[in-house]
Amino acid sequence: MPFVRVSVPQTITDSQLDAISDAIHVALIDTFNVPVADRFQLLTRHPASELVCTPEYLGIRHSDRVAFIQITVSEGRTLETKKALYAAIAASVAETGAVAAADVIVMLIEGKKENWSFGNGIAQYAV
Numbered sequence: 001m002p003f004v005r006v007s008v009p010q011t012i013t014d015s016q017l018d019a020i021s022d023a024i025h026v027a028l029i030d031t032f033n034v035p036v037a038d039r040f041q042l043l044t045r046h047p048a049s050e051l052v053c054t055p056e057y058l059g060i061r062h063s064d065r066v067a068f069i070q071i072t073v074s075e076g077r078t079l080e081t082k083k084a085l086y087a088a089i090a091a092s093v094a095e096t097g098a099v100a101a102a103d104v105i106v107m108l109i110e111g112k113k114e115n116w117s118f119g120n121g122i123a124q125y126a127v
């Protein structure tokens with residue numbers, strides 16, 4: 001039940017954005033065991049003035065083609081699983097040719113399953 005927000009430059013084409021979206025979803029399936037049909041994403045393109053990323057941080061150089069990826073998930077995955085997700089997303093997005101792996105910035109936000117409603121005002125996963 002991840003909810004994915006992706007923010008990229010306006011220069012990213014529709015086909016590149018589709019490829020980035022698919023790459024992230026496949027990485028979630030492969031590393032977090034997300035069901036194929038569990039796909040909720042918000043994809044947004046921004047002018048350069050709305051994407052602020054330092055040119056270098058923690059020894060990693062960033063270009064102006066940065067992709068900010070924020071993923072909200074239920075809690076409970078191990079650190080190793082999270083690291084595998086970050087690596088898979090960076091590699092998969094880089095394979096699209098739209099954004100370099102160094103420009104893939106991922107932020108994971110965890111919450112309780114009871115904090116989700118998938119429609120009709122029902123907390124489907126609340127126990």
